[in-house]
Amino acid sequence: MIVKQLNEVVGTEDDIDTPTWNSRRLLLAKDGLGFSMHDTLIKEGTETWIWYKNHVEAVYCVEGEGEIEVVGGEVYPIRPGTLYALDGHEKHWLRATKTMRMICVFNPPLTGREVHDEEGVYPLLADKATV
Template identity: 45%
Template structure:
């Protein structure tokens, strides 16, 4: 069994920050844990806009607190995000993620699992595997 706390992970290399300052992600479960997925608690900072296109990963996102919006680029649809909302990027959906008028905290599950060091490249993509 593996047990970690969010507080401990915040003070470790498991805290990853976007170079542009739009988000921070606490990587609670990673590839090395051999669970078949990874699990993050991510904060999307208010008033931000992030281009994301996970060509190599599927992601499920659950909104814990705060608010924001997600816009799918294929059809221009905009979805409001608030606590209790989940969205699934089941088709490697290219999208914009907007922070609302307060920071938004989300729980994210990735398949395949992240190694822990990933940040979005210039196209909004995480690499396939860093290990």
């Protein structure tokens, strides 16, 4: 059984802070569950270009407000209780009008070292613990 508290992750190497988001990575590939889970803050007044061409992601908003704009598609409002799943590797913009707290799940699981590259992509990294 794995039991963690968010405060055990904050301020560690599993707490990744960027200019537009802060991802507290609760479960990673090394945990061996086949997915990773993150408590992520999308910072107020920011927009982030994202394309998960190597992963699928499900996101559940628990706080804040914003929107997701699918490139070549629709714009969807995000507020507490909104879930979206990027099951088609959609390129998108994520914008926060009020800091959003999101619970995110990735498959394949992240190793914890990923950050978005110039295309908005997380590289597909192997974790030595799972290889």
